[in-house]
Amino acid sequence: MTGWVARPGRWVVWAIVVFFFVNLAGVVLSVVVDSFGKQWFGTWLPDGFTTHWYADAWREFGLSDVLLATAIVALVVIAVSVAVGVPAAYALARRSFPGKRLVMLLFVLPILIPPITYGIPLATVLYKFHLAGTITGVILANLVPSVPFVVLTMTPFIEQIDPKIEAAARMSGARTISVFTRILGPLLLPGILAASILVLVRTVGMFELTFLTAGPDSTTLVVALYNSVFAAGIRANQSVDAMATIYTASMLVLLLVALRFVNPTQLVTRIREET
Amino acid sequence: MTAVASARPALRHRLAERGIDRTLLLLVPGLLVTACLFLYPFLYGLQLSFAPRRGGVFANYARFFGDPYLRDTIWTTLGIALPATFINVLASIPIAYVMRGRVRGKRLLTTILVVPITLGTVLTAQGLIMYGGPAGWLNKVLTVLGITDEPLPLIHNYTGVLLSLVITGFPFSFLLTLSYLSGIDPSLEKAAATLGANWAQRFRRITLPLLAPGLAITFCLSFVMAFSVFPSAQLVGDPANETRVISIAAYHAAFEEYDYSMGSAVAMLMAVVMLIVIGLVMAWRGTLYRGATGGKG
Numbered sequence: 001m002t003g004w005v006a007r008p009g010r011w012v013v014w015a016i017v018v019f020f021f022v023n024l025a026g027v028v029l030s031v032v033v034d035s036f037g038k039q040w041f042g043t044w045l046p047d048g049f050t051t052h053w054y055a056d057a058w059r060e061f062g063l064s065d066v067l068l069a070t071a072i073v074a075l076v077v078i079a080v081s082v083a084v085g086v087p088a089a090y091a092l093a094r095r096s097f098p099g100k101r102l103v104m105l106l107f108v109l110p111i112l113i114p115p116i117t118y119g120i121p122l123a124t125v126l127y128k129f130h131l132a133g134t135i136t137g138v139i140l141a142n143l144v145p146s147v148p149f150v151v152l153t154m155t156p157f158i159e160q161i162d163p164k165i166e167a168a169a170r171m172s173g174a175r176t177i178s179v180f181t182r183i184l185g186p187l188l189l190p191g192i193l194a195a196s197i198l199v200l201v202r203t204v205g206m207f208e209l210t211f212l213t214a215g216p217d218s219t220t221l222v223v224a225l226y227n228s229v230f231a232a233g234i235r236a237n238q239s240v241d242a243m244a245t246i247y248t249a250s251m252l253v254l255l256l257v258a259l260r261f262v263n264p265t266q267l268v269t270r271i272r273e274e275t
Numbered sequence: 276m277t278a279v280a281s282a283r284p285a286l287r288h289r290l291a292e293r294g295i296d297r298t299l300l301l302l303v304p305g306l307l308v309t310a311c312l313f314l315y316p317f318l319y320g321l322q323l324s325f326a327p328r329r330g331g332v333f334a335n336y337a338r339f340f341g342d343p344y345l346r347d348t349i350w351t352t353l354g355i356a357l358p359a360t361f362i363n364v365l366a367s368i369p370i371a372y373v374m375r376g377r378v379r380g381k382r383l384l385t386t387i388l389v390v391p392i393t394l395g396t397v398l399t400a401q402g403l404i405m406y407g408g409p410a411g412w413l414n415k416v417l418t419v420l421g422i423t424d425e426p427l428p429l430i431h432n433y434t435g436v437l438l439s440l441v442i443t444g445f446p447f448s449f450l451l452t453l454s455y456l457s458g459i460d461p462s463l464e465k466a467a468a469t470l471g472a473n474w475a476q477r478f479r480r481i482t483l484p485l486l487a488p489g490l491a492i493t494f495c496l497s498f499v500m501a502f503s504v505f506p507s508a509q510l511v512g513d514p515a516n517e518t519r520v521i522s523i524a525a526y527h528a529a530f531e532e533y534d535y536s537m538g539s540a541v542a543m544l545m546a547v548v549m550l551i552v553i554g555l556v557m558a559w560r561g562t563l564y565r566g567a568t569g570g571k572g
Contacts, residue, residue, distance in 0.1 A: 009474075013369045024391060024442060026412050027402030034405060044415065080308075088305030091298050098293060103302065110313045112495070112553065113546055114503035116522045118313060120542040121320025124535045144312045147305055205395060207506055212530075225397045226506060237401075244398035251393035259386060 028248075035241035057242040061224055069135060070220040073210075074203045077142045078196045085150030086192060090184075092151065093158035107148040115145065115208040123212040133215025141209040146199045153198070157191035190261070197258040205251060221247050324540035335540035345541075348521040349548055355433065355508070355520065356501040357552075359440035360448075363497050364490060367449040371456045372482075385453075391446045399439050400510035404430050407438070435511035436518045440501050448497040455489025456482075484564055491560035495553045502549050521545050 035053055037046025057063065092103070110118065122141055126132040131140065161184070169183045207222045214223050225247055228240050290296065327334040339345045374384065394402075407413050407429035414426040429435060459482060467477045504512075505522040512518030525545060529538025 009369070010373055013373045016366070017370055020445070021387070023406075023413070026406045027399065027442065028394065030405035030412065031398055031402045041410075044412075084304040084308055087301035091301040095296070095298055097295050097299060103306065106306065106309055106314070110309065112499060114499050114522075114549065116503040116505055116525065117542050117545045117549070118317055118320075120525055120529050120535075120538050121323070122312065122316040124323065124529070124539065125316040125319055127535075140312055143308060147308050151305055201393075205393075207396065208503060212526075222395060222397070225395070226510075229397060229400075229510060240397075241401055244395070244401055248394055248398050251395065252390065255389065255393050256386075259389070 031241045032245055034238055035245045037238065053236065053238040053242040054246070056236070057239040057246070060239060061228055061243060063224075063243070063246070065217075066219055066221055066224045069138075069218055070204060072135060073138050073142060073218075073220055074200050076139050077146050077203045078199050080139075080143055081146040081150045081199055082192055082196060085147050085195075086154055086188065088147075089151045089154035090158055093155045094163065107151050110144050110148045111152070115206065116212070118144065119209050119212040122209075126213055132213050133218065135218040137213045137215075138210050138218045138220065141213040142203050142206055144209070145206070146203065149199060149202065150195045153195045154188075154191055158188065161187050194258070194261045197254070197261060201251065201254050201258060204254065221250075320539035321543055323536050324543050327536050327540075328534060335537050336544075338537070339540060339544060344519075345524055348519055348524045349544070351518065352502060352504070352520040352522070353548070353552075355436055355440065355504060355518065356498060359437055359444060359501045360494060360498045362437075362441055363444045363448040363501075364452070364494050366445060367452040367493075368486075368490070371449060371453040372478075374453060375456050375461075385450075388446050388449055391442055394443065396439065396443065396506040396510065399442050400507060403435055403439055403442075403511050407435070430511050432513050433517050436504060436508050439507040439511050440504060443507075444497055444500055447500065448493050451493040451496065452486075452490065455486055455493070458489070459485045487563050488560050491556050491563070495556055498552060498556075499549065502545075502552075521548070 033046065034040055036049045036051065038048040038050050040046035088107075092100070119141065122144065123132055126137045126140065131137040165187075166179055166183060169179050174182065204220070205222060207226065210220050211223045211226065214220065219227070225240075225243055228243060287296075324335055325332045327338075330337070374381065405411050407427075409426040413429070414423070417423045417427065429438065463485070464477050464481050467481050472480065503522050504518075504520050505526065508514055508518045508520045508523060514523055521541060522545065525538050525541035528534050528541055
């Protein structure tokens with residue numbers, strides 16, 4: 001950077017970043033330290049360290065059931081939203097037709113409106129059809145933002161694939177089905193993988209929709225965690241912390257896996273990375 | 276007879292010329308899911324909100340605007356969501372500006388900045404309560420350094436919710452800003468530099484105008500996240516008074532009083548308020564330059 005003004009500017013920026021992260025580390029470490037602590041009253045560190053809060057949390061909150069429900073919901077949501085979203089993205093990427101803007105608007109709105117706003121009417125409808133409180137209801141609710149998300153991330157991805165490749169395959173006598181399975185499928189796989197992982201992160205982290213539609217058997221990890229903070233009866237703060245740590249650790253693993261497949265900054269504008 | 280037979284392919288061809296052919300059938304499942312699970316419930320909720328338990332068609336809305344405890348939730352929500360969004364978007368500009376260039380460990384830094392997305396509201400809330408609480412590390416350090424005599428009131432109030440929204444929202448708006456900023460060709464600024472523009476002029480006259488449309492989108496998406504502050508307003512806020520946001524009012528009506536009609540009415544008002552804010556931002560965006568940013572693709 002030229003000019004002496006740029007330097008102090010840079011230092012101020014870095015100072016703010018460091019300040020933010022020091023405090024953030026404080027926030028996270030407080031929880032992690034407490035989840036391993038025996039007793040902690042007003043001192044710098046707990047009296048001693050133990051791992052029994054994790055065992056407690058696992059038992060008390062029925063974590064194996066909760067994790068199973070979370071996995072089922074996430075996998076079904078991924079499968080359905082990819083199966084439904086990718087074909088729609090293909091049609092949007094390859095054709096321009098009257099009313100396309102309206103279709104796009106319909107897919108943008110569920111992402112642009114906060115989940116709790118459409119979650120309340122949706123939960124009411126699900127109650128009407130006796131689906132609220134079931135795992136089906138939770139899956140249906142989570143599909144609302146996931147399907148548009150897959151459509152909107154896959155459309156630019158498909159636009160990048162040269163239509164001439166498909167035309168060439170057809171010229172060589174490939175039928176529509178083999179064009180899809182032999183040509184488009186392999187080319188789309190990286191994009192589908194990236195979209196699936198992002199849907200996974202979104203679904204596991206989606207609080208509002210699951211909270212509004214889940215019953216006792218269909219609670220996912222986020223909602224179980226929230227309920228545990230409000231739970232009736234005395235819950236040790238440390239076992240809530242232990243559970244929050246488990247949640248964050250698993251989300252972190254998911255996100256780091258996702259980052260191996262997608263560069264997060266390329267979600268909005270696709271640019272080639274400078275090497 | 277022959278006329279019908281020959282009209283058919285002609286119609287198909289005419290439609291195909293306008294882009295309507297069998298490929299569009301691929302849209303059907305996606306549209307069906309979105310219509311059944313989003314559009315239908317939304318319209319159902321809209322209709323339900325006009326069918327109150329007691330009173331006329333507009334009774335729910337009249338009750339909402341007549342009762343200050345309900346009406347003020349709109350201002351409370353905006354009073355939390357707008358500052359949080361401004362902080363997140365404005366703070367992400369300089370940081371993204373610095374991070375855009377060649378920085379050592381760029382990938383690691385981006386990853387670290389993304390990590391708070393995984394925290395979740397509960398861990399953030401628990402952490403804030405312990406770290407920022409009266410006996411927490413932050414107040415301890417401040418007391419030891421002699422900066423304050425008594426602990427700062429950071430949690431179970433407005434500040435707590437704001438902090439929680441900044442922690443969870445900043446990484447998101449930073450990522451968006453960074454990607455919009457990386458889409459601007461650096462050679463534009465270099466060209467301005469050769470014409471003698473200093474960094475402030477380059478930023479104000481070149482980068483900011485090109486970035487502004489992206490910032491508008493970032494603002495909208497961050498605002499959507501901040502607007503439904505439900506969990507953090509409950510956990511680190513003061514949900515009965517200072518941080519009684521509109522989503523709490525909606526939830527309370529629908530699932531604690533079991534008045535789905537009132538709950539839907541509040542949800543519709545939430546959507547209206549949110550769409551007004553987004554509409555204003557997008558109208559402003561419409562006045563901006565939106566051509567090529569000279570990006571590399």
